[in-house]
Amino acid sequence: MSEPLIYVLDMAVFVGIFAILAVSLNLEYGFTGLANFGKVAFFMVGAYTSSILANMGFPYLACITVATFAAGFVGFVASLPALKLQADYLAIVTLAFGEILRFIFKNEEWIAGGVQGITVPSAITITGVPIQTMMLIQLTIVYAALAICYFIAQRVVNSPYGRTIRAIREDELAAQVLGKDVFKYKAQMFTLGSAMAGVSGSLFSQYVRFIDPYTFEPILTFTVWMMVILGGPANNLGVILGAVFVQALERGARIAKDYLLLPVDPHNLRVMIIGILIILILMYRPQGLFRESKVKTPALEVASKWKKRS
Amino acid sequence: MVVVNWLQVLFNSAVTGSLYLLAAVGLTLTYGLTRFPNFAHAEFMALGAYAGYTIAEQLKLGFPYSFIAAFISSAALGAASYLLVFRPLTHRGATIIHLMVASIGLDFFVRHLIKQVWGGEQLSFRMVWPYFDVGPVRITGLWVALILSAIVMVGVMHIVLTRTRLGKAIRASANNPDLAMASGVDVEKIALVVWIVGAALAGVGGLFRAADTRLVPLIGWEILLPAFAVVILGGIGSFYGALIAAYVIGLAENFGVVFLVMFKLSTDYKFAIAFLILILTLILKPSGFGRLFGEGGKVV
Numbered sequence: 001m002s003e004p005l006i007y008v009l010d011m012a013v014f015v016g017i018f019a020i021l022a023v024s025l026n027l028e029y030g031f032t033g034l035a036n037f038g039k040v041a042f043f044m045v046g047a048y049t050s051s052i053l054a055n056m057g058f059p060y061l062a063c064i065t066v067a068t069f070a071a072g073f074v075g076f077v078a079s080l081p082a083l084k085l086q087a088d089y090l091a092i093v094t095l096a097f098g099e100i101l102r103f104i105f106k107n108e109e110w111i112a113g114g115v116q117g118i119t120v121p122s123a124i125t126i127t128g129v130p131i132q133t134m135m136l137i138q139l140t141i142v143y144a145a146l147a148i149c150y151f152i153a154q155r156v157v158n159s160p161y162g163r164t165i166r167a168i169r170e171d172e173l174a175a176q177v178l179g180k181d182v183f184k185y186k187a188q189m190f191t192l193g194s195a196m197a198g199v200s201g202s203l204f205s206q207y208v209r210f211i212d213p214y215t216f217e218p219i220l221t222f223t224v225w226m227m228v229i230l231g232g233p234a235n236n237l238g239v240i241l242g243a244v245f246v247q248a249l250e251r252g253a254r255i256a257k258d259y260l261l262l263p264v265d266p267h268n269l270r271v272m273i274i275g276i277l278i279i280l281i282l283m284y285r286p287q288g289l290f291r292e293s294k295v296k297t298p299a300l301e302v303a304s305k306w307k308k309r310s
Numbered sequence: 311m312v313v314v315n316w317l318q319v320l321f322n323s324a325v326t327g328s329l330y331l332l333a334a335v336g337l338t339l340t341y342g343l344t345r346f347p348n349f350a351h352a353e354f355m356a357l358g359a360y361a362g363y364t365i366a367e368q369l370k371l372g373f374p375y376s377f378i379a380a381f382i383s384s385a386a387l388g389a390a391s392y393l394l395v396f397r398p399l400t401h402r403g404a405t406i407i408h409l410m411v412a413s414i415g416l417d418f419f420v421r422h423l424i425k426q427v428w429g430g431e432q433l434s435f436r437m438v439w440p441y442f443d444v445g446p447v448r449i450t451g452l453w454v455a456l457i458l459s460a461i462v463m464v465g466v467m468h469i470v471l472t473r474t475r476l477g478k479a480i481r482a483s484a485n486n487p488d489l490a491m492a493s494g495v496d497v498e499k500i501a502l503v504v505w506i507v508g509a510a511l512a513g514v515g516g517l518f519r520a521a522d523t524r525l526v527p528l529i530g531w532e533i534l535l536p537a538f539a540v541v542i543l544g545g546i547g548s549f550y551g552a553l554i555a556a557y558v559i560g561l562a563e564n565f566g567v568v569f570l571v572m573f574k575l576s577t578d579y580k581f582a583i584a585f586l587i588l589i590l591t592l593i594l595k596p597s598g599f600g601r602l603f604g605e606g607g608k609v610v
Contacts, residue, residue, distance in 0.1 A: 035407045037414070081593050088347050089592055091410050092542070095349075096535050096585050107576040222414055229411065268422040275419030279395055282408045282415075 009135040011247055016142035017204050019243040022227040023146075023153050023236055024196035029225075030233035030292075031157050032189040033169030035087045038094030039224050041078070041101045042194035044216040046071040046201025048105060048112050051120040051211060060123035060206065064145075067202035068195045075194020076187060083186045098218060106213040117212025120205045142203050146240075149196050153236050156192070158296045165189055166234070166295075219271060223250075226278050232288030241290070249273070317447050319564050325453045327560025328460035329522075332515030333533050334540035334552050335463070336388070336508020342484045342547020343501045344400070346409040347538065350391055351512055352530030353420035358384040358513020359520035359529055360428050366521075367435060373455075373521070380517040381510045388509020391416060392502055417531075425527045433525040456518045463511060467549060480504060484547050532581075536563070539584035543591045545600015554599050559584055 021039060028034040050067040054060065082093040105111060112118040124137055156162055167175045168182050176182050205211050223246060231242020250270055257266040281288070337351045358380035366376035395416055399409055439451040471477035482490035483500045491497050516530055539559055544551030566583040570576070591598055 029407070033407070035410060037410070081589050085592060085596055087407055088410065089542075089596070091407070092347055092538050093589065093592065096538070096588065099535065100582050100585050103578050103581060107578050218414075219418065222411075222418065225411055225414075264426060268426045271418050271422040272426075275415040275417070275422070278415030279399075279412050279419075282404060282412050283399060283402060286402070286404065286408060 005132060006135065009132065009139060011251060013135065013138050013142050013207055015244050015247045016139070016146045017200050017207070018224065018227060018247060019240045020146050020149050020196055020200040020203070021224045022231065022239040022243045023149050024193040024200070025224050025228050026233065026236060026239045027153055027156065027189055027196070028193040030228060030235070030239065031162065031169060032165045032186060033087065034083075034186060034190060034193075035091040036094050036190070036193065037091040037218075037221060038078070038096075038098035039197055039221040040216050040218060041094065041098035042071040042075050042197035043201040043204070043220065044098070044101060044105070045074045045194075046198030047205040047211050047216075048118075048201075049198070050202035051118050051205045052112055054121050054123075054206065055118065063123075063206075064199060064202040068198045071198020071201065072191045072195030075197075076191040078194075079187055079190040083183055083190065095218065095221075098216070098221065102213050102216050105216075113212070115212060115214075117210055117215075119210050120208075122209060123206045138207055142207070145199055145203060149199065150236060150240070152192075153196075157234075157236070157293075161185075163295060219274075222278070223274065226274055226281075229278065229281055229286075229288055232290035232292070234292040235288070235290045236293065238288060238290030238293075242288070246274075249277075314568055315446055317445065319568055320561075321447045321449065321453075323557070323561040323564040325456060325522075325560070326563055327557035328457045329515055329518055330533070330536050330540050330559055331460050331553060331556035332456075332463065332511050332518070334537040334544070334556055335467070335549065336505075336510075336512045337537050338541040338544060338547055338552045339480075339484075339504045339508050339549065340501075341541060343480070343487075343504050344392075344396060344409075346406045346413070347541075348391075348396075349410065349413040349534065350416040350420065351413075351509075351537070352534040353417050353424070354384045354388055354509040354512035355516030355519070355530035355533055356421065356424055356527060357387050357516070358510075359516035359525055360424055361513070362517035363428075363433055363435065363520060363525055366437060367433075373437060376517060377514065380513040384513025384516070385506045385510035387420070387513075388505045388507075389502065391509070392505040396505075397498065397501075421527055421531070428527075430527055433520075435521045435525070437521065452518070452521055456522075459514060459518070464553060471549060476500075476503070535581055535588075536584040539588040539591075542588050542596075543598045545598035545602075548598070548600040551599035551602065559587060562587060 021043060025036060025039055028036045046067040049070040050063040053063040053066055058066075078094065078097050079090075082090040106115055108114065109116070123141060124134075126134070126137075157165070164175065164180055165185055167178070168180065168185055172182055208215075227242035227246045228239045229242075230245055231240065232238030253270045253273055254266050256262070257264065257269060262269065333351075333355055336354065337348065340348050340351070361383035362376035362380040364376075365371050365379040366373055395412060396409060399412055404412070441448060441450040443449070469477075471481060479490065479495045479500050480503075482493065482495055483497045487497050490500075512530075515533070519533060520529055536559055540552055540555045543558065544553070544555035563580050563583050567577050567580050570579055
């Protein structure tokens with residue numbers, strides 16, 4: 001009876017989790033022009049850190065906080081060797097980093113169960129409550145986290161700082177000539193983006209209640225890339241809508257497969273669609289569905305009012 | 311204490327190095343010419359391996375035919391990738407990040423198409439290769455064929471690059487595309503030739519890897535990281551740099567595995583060896599061996 005409701009709630013939770021990732025990638029790629037091809041690595045650090053701590057009996061607030069800092073720290077360290085170099089090196093290094101990290105979690109059983117994976121206690125356990133209510137609570141937690149991340153991202157990009165990182169994206173040399181420490185800004189954005197990925201990973205692990213190394217394959221990174229590219233790089237609201245679209249598409253492909261009896265494996269079909277769509281968007285609408293958001297600052301508002309008056 | 315047959319390890323390094331060379335030559339040349347790392351290169355290897363498998367195991371033709379099938383099918387995929395995806399994107403003014411993301415999209419598409427056609431299960435070549443012992447070293451016919459292929463490839467590439475008009479045009483396009491164009495070189499045609507040849511060689515590499523170990527849809531992806539390490543260590547776009555780097559990484563990996571076993575670590579970590587070399591190159595000398603061969607590091 002209420003199965004469609006559960007399905008919709010489940011999808012909404014996933015949209016929220018992925019929207020956090022999309023906002024974080026948007027800070028790195030959309031605003032700063034950093035090609036992070038290893039988003040999944042920092043998501044993974046967040047998920048595993050949070051799960052291990054939760055299994056040791058720490059309260060969830062501690063888990064998610066430590067997971068955020070751990071992912072941010074790993075992001076900072078991982079970015080150091082590659083940030084001084086061009087975009088292509090960063091892409092190769094981060095992609096490889098994610099794969100190596102996954103191999104470590106797969107092979108070192110003492111960390112978190114290796115290939116067997118690890119079960120995670122949920123953030124909140126209330127007995128005797130219907131599943132819908134539990135999912136509503138989950139939804140609230142996830143969207144509260146998304147709101148915080150969105151707020152931080154908006155504050156960062158609509159500030160003098162935000163204009164600097166956009167300048168770095170547009171022309172690194174020009175930004176350097178103006179005395180901006182390009183490397184410092186890039187490292188800070190990468191760290192912030194990774195920390196947000198850690199938040200998302202922590203929420204993900206406590207929601208699905210089980211993680212193993214196969215959860216963190218590179219396809220996850222590129223699902224997020226697709227959200228950003230589809231939604232519109234450098235538009236925080238756009239990438240959140242991108243997350244909605246991509247989730248709807250993924251689930252739609254699964255449902256369509258069941259009804260149309262396509263002789264295709266649903267997972268293969270899903271990934272093939274994502275691959276083709278990425279190429280088509282880059283070819284026909286590289287700016288995404290929504291254009292880059294204009295910078296909004298209090299000073300700008302005053303200036304525009306003043307302009308109108310005169 | 312484990313007794314290590316060091317000569318065997320040395321020979322295995324030559325085998326691994328030859329494989330990485332075949333895999334990485336196309337990657338480094340297309341990187342130099344089209345100026346972005348093509349992540350879909352992994353699937354050039356995978357398609358060649360699967361096409362070769364179909365010919366050798368399902369149609370029961372011999373290995374030479376599957377060699378040809380791998381060469382041709384991957385060449386076709388390379389041509390299609392360049393003509394249908396990357397050239398139009400470049401014409402539309404795509405940035406390097408766009409091109410990289412598109413190459414990942416292409417990679418996922420092709421890999422899951424392969425999975426759909428051949429299934430995701432592990433396949434293996436049932437072909438039996440003759441083997442013989444030279445002193446303490448065991449050598450199989452497949453390894454000899456692999457090393458010979460690499461040697462022939464290096465010889466042909468060397469002659470083409472240094473002695474022919476095509477080679478001159480390739481070097482010119484890689485060094486300075488605008489100047490090459492101004493001198494009447496059809497840079498896009500040259501790029502197409504390089505994409506085709508590079509993909510075909512990768513297909514052959516994939517086939518050898520599959521015949522030597524096993525065949526899974528991830529086969530190309532598994533070689534991609536060492537191949538990138540070869541490209542970076544050798545200097546992007548440098549053929550001779552890649553030649554040295556491939557064998558350096560072959561040595562590092564095979565000797566590294568010995569140490570991994572000694573310290574009772576998983577041999578899966580041999581991927582980390584290539585990664586470590588990649589990172590160290592980026593920190594210490596981002597141009598790799600490229601500068602050894604002419605100024606600017608762009609000499610193919």
